[in-house]
Amino acid sequence: MQDKNISALLENQQLYQEFNHLDLDPDEIWEYDTEDLELKNNQLKYLLSFTRSYLKHCSRQVMEISGFMFPPVYPGISPESDWYRFERWTRGESVRETIRAQLPEAFEVKPAEHLSDEALPDELDRLTEALAEKGYYLDLQQLPDRLVYESVLEWIGEEIELCPDGGWHLDGCTGYCPDCIQRPWCETGQETCWPEDEDAGMMHLPEAVKKFVSASPVSLALLLRDEVREDGDDFEYDETEEDQEGLSAFGEN
DSSP states (O other), rough: OHHHHHHHHHHHHHHHHHHHHHHOGGGGOOSSSOOOHHHHHHHHHHHHHHHHHHHHHOOHHHHHHHOOOOOOOOOOOOOHHHHHHHHHHTOOOEEEEHHHSSTTOOOOOOOGGGGGGGTHHHHHHHHHHHHHHHHHEOOOOSSHHHHHHHHHHHHHTEEEEEEEESSSEOOOOOOGGGGOOOOGGGHHHOOOOOHHHHTTSSOOOOOHTTTEEEOOOOHHHHHHHHHHHHOOOOOOOOOOOTSSEEEETOOOO
């Protein structure tokens, strides 16, 4: 067993040396879905074979005729996107960049703290238009403008896979409600109870949202009620008008 592991390790090192001779880093374009070194080596060997064939012809059309239809890149998005990133990678170019880096050099992104409540909506519109021109679209609930702006500034600082056409919809949703900025305004977020909610004794909200909305203990009862209703059981709760959502927006009476 030990000899087998040593053999797989040596083969792995050899494969990386082969990529190094090509002046390419396979980790820039591929992510392994296994901890098994032999399986990793098999994936590397296929990527190496695909890469060598491409460098020999430098033609997507020839590759596809030869049966190499889809380049082994991760994540696989679409044929156009995958080929675009693969060909950039073979030229030593980046396959992912921050959204901020893709905006025009002359475009000034203003810090949220430098904008008054009156000036911020116009600045958000300006930023939204600049993002749309690059294929990035906001798809959010009706959130406070400042919360949207602050969140967008965070998002555009994160690296994202380059796409030659089409675009990305930035909706802030990962499926994990306790960390979602849209939760107080999202139907799913308001009806799903998570362990974090029970631990907090109320609807769990990310720190960025707490500046705009506060949750009360009533919110936990409402989450539990809605979850039970989804299961088809009866749940009785005397709900007052003030307790209707279990959430209060700051600035409201």
